[in-house]
Amino acid sequence: xxxxxxxxxxxxxxxxxxxxxxxxxxxxxxxxxxxxxxxxxxxxxxxxxxxxxxxxxxxxxxxxxxxxxxxxxxxxxxxxxxxxxxxxxxxxxxxxxxxxxxxxxxxxxxxxxxxxxxxxxxxxxxxxxxxxxxxxxxxxxxxxxxxxxxxxxxxxxxxxxxxxxxxxxxxxxxxxxxxxxxxxxxxxxxxxxxxxxxxxxxxxxxxxxxxxxxxxxxxxxxxxxxxxxxxxxxxxxxxxxxxxxxxxxxxxxxxxxxxxxxxxxxxxxxxxxxxxxxxxxxxxxxxxxxxxxxxxxxxxxxxxxxxxxxxxxxxxxxxxxxxxxxxxxxxxxxxxxxxxxxxxxxxxxxxxxxxxxxxxxxxxxxxxxxxxxxxxxxxxxxxxxxxxxxxxxxxxxxxxxxxxxxxxxxxxxxxxxxxxxxxxxxxxxxxxxxxxxxxxxxxxxxxxxxxxxxxxxxxxxxxxxxxxxxxxxxxxxxxxxxxxxxxxxxxxxxxxxxxxxxxxxxxxxxxxxxxxxxxxxxxxxxxxxxxxxxxxxxxxxxxxxxxxxxxxxxxxxxxxxxxxxxxxxxxxxxxxxxxxxxxxxxxxxxxxxxxxxxxxxxxxxxxxxxxxxxxxxxxxxxxxxxxxxxxxxxxxxxxxxxxxxxxxxxxxxxxxxxxxxxxxxxxxxxxxxxxxxxxxxxxxxxxxxxxxxxxxxxxxxxxxxxxxxxxxxxxxxxxxxxxxx
Numbered sequence: 001x002x003x004x005x006x007x008x009x010x011x012x013x014x015x016x017x018x019x020x021x022x023x024x025x026x027x028x029x030x031x032x033x034x035x036x037x038x039x040x041x042x043x044x045x046x047x048x049x050x051x052x053x054x055x056x057x058x059x060x061x062x063x064x065x066x067x068x069x070x071x072x073x074x075x076x077x078x079x080x081x082x083x084x085x086x087x088x089x090x091x092x093x094x095x096x097x098x099x100x101x102x103x104x105x106x107x108x109x110x111x112x113x114x115x116x117x118x119x120x121x122x123x124x125x126x127x128x129x130x131x132x133x134x135x136x137x138x139x140x141x142x143x144x145x146x147x148x149x150x151x152x153x154x155x156x157x158x159x160x161x162x163x164x165x166x167x168x169x170x171x172x173x174x175x176x177x178x179x180x181x182x183x184x185x186x187x188x189x190x191x192x193x194x195x196x197x198x199x200x201x202x203x204x205x206x207x208x209x210x211x212x213x214x215x216x217x218x219x220x221x222x223x224x225x226x227x228x229x230x231x232x233x234x235x236x237x238x239x240x241x242x243x244x245x246x247x248x249x250x251x252x253x254x255x256x257x258x259x260x261x262x263x264x265x266x267x268x269x270x271x272x273x274x275x276x277x278x279x280x281x282x283x284x285x286x287x288x289x290x291x292x293x294x295x296x297x298x299x300x301x302x303x304x305x306x307x308x309x310x311x312x313x314x315x316x317x318x319x320x321x322x323x324x325x326x327x328x329x330x331x332x333x334x335x336x337x338x339x340x341x342x343x344x345x346x347x348x349x350x351x352x353x354x355x356x357x358x359x360x361x362x363x364x365x366x367x368x369x370x371x372x373x374x375x376x377x378x379x380x381x382x383x384x385x386x387x388x389x390x391x392x393x394x395x396x397x398x399x400x401x402x403x404x405x406x407x408x409x410x411x412x413x414x415x416x417x418x419x420x421x422x423x424x425x426x427x428x429x430x431x432x433x434x435x436x437x438x439x440x441x442x443x444x445x446x447x448x449x450x451x452x453x454x455x456x457x458x459x460x461x462x463x464x465x466x467x468x469x470x471x472x473x474x475x476x477x478x479x480x481x482x483x484x485x486x487x488x489x490x491x492x493x494x495x496x497x498x499x500x501x502x503x504x505x506x507x508x509x510x511x512x513x514x515x516x517x518x519x520x521x522x523x524x525x526x527x528x529x530x531x532x533x534x535x536x537x538x539x540x541x542x543x544x545x546x547x548x549x550x551x552x553x554x555x556x557x558x559x560x561x562x563x564x565x566x567x568x569x570x571x572x573x574x575x576x577x578x579x580x581x582x583x584x585x586x587x588x589x590x591x592x593x594x595x596x597x598x599x600x601x602x603x604x605x606x607x608x609x610x611x612x613x614x615x616x617x618x619x620x621x622x623x624x625x626x627x628x629x630x631x632x633x634x635x636x637x638x639x640x641x642x643x644x645x646x647x648x649x650x651x652x653x654x655x656x657x658x659x660x661x662x663x664x665x666x667x668x669x670x671x672x673x674x675x676x677x678x679x680x681x682x683x684x685x686x687x688x689x690x691x692x693x694x695x696x697x698x699x700x701x702x703x704x705x706x707x708x709x710x711x712x713x714x715x716x717x718x719x720x721x722x723x724x725x
Contacts, residue, residue, distance in 0.1 A: 001025060002053050004061050004094040009046075012090065018043040019203040024051040024177075031055070033195040034177045035187070038203045039327070044149070044179045045087045048073075052145040055175050056120065057095060066098045066118030068142035072170065073123040074163065076153040078103045078274055079281065079302055084149060085123045097121060102138070104128045105274030112137045126154060126162035133169055140166075145175040150300050151187050152180045152320075160190075167194040181327075182320060212330035215361035216339045217350055219431040225341050226257060227426035228366035229313055232339055233263065233291060234425050235367040235375055239306040240284055243293045244325050246314045254313060255293045261423040268294035299324040303331060312340045315350055319357035341366075344431060365431060372425040380418055443480045447498055448524055451489040452516045459489050471511040472501040483526055490524045491517075 017025070020038040024047050034051065038044055056070045057063055063070075073088070075081040081103045089099050100114045102124030108131070115122070115137050122129070122138065132138035146167065148154065154163060167176070176195045180187055183202075191198050220228040233241060243258075245251050248269045258265040266280040266289040283289040284304050292298070293313075299321060310329050316322045329336025340361065342350045354361050367375075390398065401410055453459040461482045468491060469476055478501075480492035493501060502519075509517045 001050065002057060002061065002095070005050060005053050005091060008091050008094055014046075018047070020044055020201075021047040021050060023201050023203055024048065029199055029201070031175070033175055033191075033198040034201055035183065035191050035195065035198045036177065036179045036201045036203075037181065037183045038179070039181065042203065045084050046091060048147050048149070048177050048179055049088050049091045051177060052147065052175070053092075053095075055145045062094075062096045063092070063120050066120055068139045069100075069115075069119050069122045070142060071121045071145045071147070072129070072140065072143055072166070073121065073147045073149060074126055074129060074154070074166065075123065075149045076125070076157055076159070077297060077300060078105060078125060079268075079277065079298065080150065080300060081123050081125055082278070083303055088121055088123065092121070099123060102128045102132055103274065108132075126159040126166070130162045130165055133166065140170050143170045143174050145177065146170050148176075148178045148180075150180060151178045151190070152182050152184055153300055153324075155184075155186050155190070160186075163190070164194070181324065212335050213326050214335070214337050215326070215354070215359050216337065217342050217354070217361040217363045218339055218366045219342050219344075219347070219363065220366050221429045221431045222343045222345065224366075224426070224428045224431075225313070225343055226254065227428055228341055229254070229311055230258070230261060230423065231367050231369075231372060231426050231428065232311055232341075233258075233309075234372050234423060236309050236337065237375075237379065237422075238309040239287070239290060240304045241291050241309040241311065242298065242302075242304075242307060242325075242328055243291060243311045243313050244299070244316070245293065245295060246317070248295060250314060251293050251295055258291055258293065263291050263423065264289045265291040265293060268292055268298045270295065270297050296321060296325070298328070302328055304328070307331075308334065308336045310336065310338045312338070315340065315342075315346055315353060319353060322353060322357050322359070366428055367425075369425040369427050373419075376419065376422065377415075380415070443492070443494065445495040446480055446492045447495055448520050448522070449491045449493060449517050450520050450524070451491060451511075453514070454485045454487040454489050456486050459484055464489060464491070467511055467515070471505060472497075473504040474501055483524070485526070490520075490526070 020036065020042045023029075024034060024036060029051075036044070036047070038047075052071055073081075073084055075084055081101060085099050085101045088097070092099070097120045098118065099121045100111070100119035100123070102111045102115075102122060104125050104127055106128075108128075111128075111132065112135075115132070124132075129138065133140065148163065151163075154160075176198070178187065178191055178195070178198075183200075218228060218232070229243060233243075243254060245254060248271050251267050251269050255265055255267040266283050268277055268280050272280070280289070280292065281302070281304075284292055284307075296316070307329050310326055312322070312325060316325055326336075326338035329338065340350055405413075451459070451464065461484070464482060465476060465479060468474065468479060474493070474497045478494045478497035480494070481490075482492075483490045505511065505517060511517055
């Protein structure tokens with residue numbers, strides 16, 4: 001090992017190395033790529049710092065002048081990146097190393113200036129590191145070692161693409177070290193692609209759990225989950241404790257609850273800025289805060305020196321989350337407690353979670369108020385303040401107190417002041433009593449009543465019960481069984497409530513509009529009132545309703561035809577093929593009904609243009625649209641006269657007036673369409689848009705004689721030409 005690194009370890013009080021630190025610093029693995037798995041809190045950060053030391057420094061005791069980075073450390077979270085930066089800072093301090101950080105949420109300009117000044121080791125999160133590489137502010141050409149800390153977590157967070165990009169940009173002759181608590185298949189695949197003959201190093205023992213962490217599963221009542229957390233914090237009175245929740249909303253709620261109870265508390269979640277998160281962790285390290293409520297963002301990499309209690313306010317989603325949460329305590333040989341709050345509904349899930357994680361937990365209950373008060377007394381008596389020498393000022397004040405009060409009163413006042421500085425413990429209900437079903441008392445002698453409403457009236461117990469209590473002036477405990485039948489309902493009442501009930505409902509037995517009640521003798525025969533039919537007698541079918549009389553068919557409709565409609569059309573022409581007749585319908589009433597297409601059609605006068613016999617049909621342009629403006633918009637053509645031929649005019653025929661629609665005469669009944677709209681120059685084709693006319697907005701209303709044609713059958717428009725001013 002390099003001497004400068006050994007001196008730094010000695011100053012920090014490292015007498016012996018942890019198993020993972022010894023494994024990665026062996027001479028055989030000095031130049032090899034490593035895939036390392038070890039328990040949380042086993043010293044992996046210092047381990048890979050010692051492993052890359054010879055790669056960066058060689059045989060020298062100090063690093064060369066800072067220029068392009070020599071090592072790249074990638075961490076999943078900002079907190080872990082800052083922690084790795086601090087650890088490597090003191091480890092390589094005597095070697096003259098300069099460590100730079102690149103994490104999301106910090107000022108990118110400051111990070112760019114630090115990289116321009118030169119750095120030996122760069123520590124950062126995947127997204128920000130990739131951003132610096134793509135912008136050209138981070139040069140990877142001189143990289144000798146790349147370390148992926150908590151590689152499995154980075155893949156779970158969706159950083160695979162960023163990791164592959166950075167590993168692809170780094171030189172091929174680099175060393176690649178992957179450190180992870182677990183090595184799933186995704187990590188093994190990543191190692192195969194970006195490591196060269198990686199050596200698998202594991203220090204995970206065959207023990208089922210971390211030896212320095214004591215697991216407790218605390219059974220609590222459903223309503224006492226948060227109260228149990230308060231009692232756990234009060235009972236242990238730890239210098240640093242973390243309470244884990246699954247959501248940000250739960251974190252905010254617990255933080256407000258603990259702050260109201262007098263705890264020095266901070267929170268840590270993804271919705272906070274990096275500055276707020278850094279201040280929260282610094283408050284925990286300084287002692288200004290003793291409780292941190294956090295989501296799983298603090299489950300990895302957070303190392304607080306005096307953290308000896310982890311409380312799971314909500315169970316983690318998987319076994320790995322449980323191990324990483326609990327791994328915040330019991331680090332570097334220190335002892336710790338991991339307590340799971342388990343309501344009755346979470347018993348089976350907690351048991352499966354512990355079995356999957358191979359953890360043996362002590363199943364117990366949360367400490368009660370009496371236990372906490374006794375623990376306070378023990379801590380008070382064991383406080384070193386009793387053995388410290390008193391100053392002259394303190395002796396003078398103590399003598400003054402003894403003159404004013406007896407020693408017993410002084411001791412009692414001191415105890416009250418001590419307890420006043422702490423949150424009062426909560427009185428918890430027994431979890432087994434809360435989970436036990438409530439025992440129903442015997443109902444006793446009863447009387448049955450019948451109500452005039454039943455299932456057919458949509459009667460339900462949820463509105464019959466309050467109706468009986470309100471109208472009969474009784475309590476709900478006086479009401480027993482309620483049986484809903486098709487036409488009436490039966491209710492059981494206690495005999496003790498009978499006098500008051502009868503007096504309240506009166507002699508008419510009216511509960512409310514449309515609902516009456518009467519007393520019956522004995523127990524009702526529910527089978528007789530049931531709506532299910534007897535087994536021996538089949539349910540009679542309802543008689544078929546006679547068909548309504550139909551009107552007598554007309555002579556035209558009564559004509560024999562194989563089929564109404566299309567068949568009648570063929571039958572009207574001699575020699576036309578006849579369609580086969582359809583099967584006759586079953587009902588006679590249907591046979592007597594006239595067919596829809598056989599109904600007599602309306603007769604229309606002939607349209608021969610003779611004013612004496614019929615009025616000529618007006619063209620669209622002859623209609624006085626007095627309500628519309630002449631804006632050049634399309635208008636629908638008038639309805640076609642019944643039976644009128646749709647034949648188009650012959651090709652090349654002149655279109656005069658409205659005669660192009662197949663009507664004789666022009667707009668005013670003039671034969672040939674003479675005048676302004678007839679016999680003139682042919683109009684341009686509809687497809688020639690240049691010849692169309694669009695009047696200006698706000699044009700005056702057109703007179704009936706100024707409109708022509710409308711919409712042609714070929715889809716175009718006939719619009720009259722106007723003289724330009």
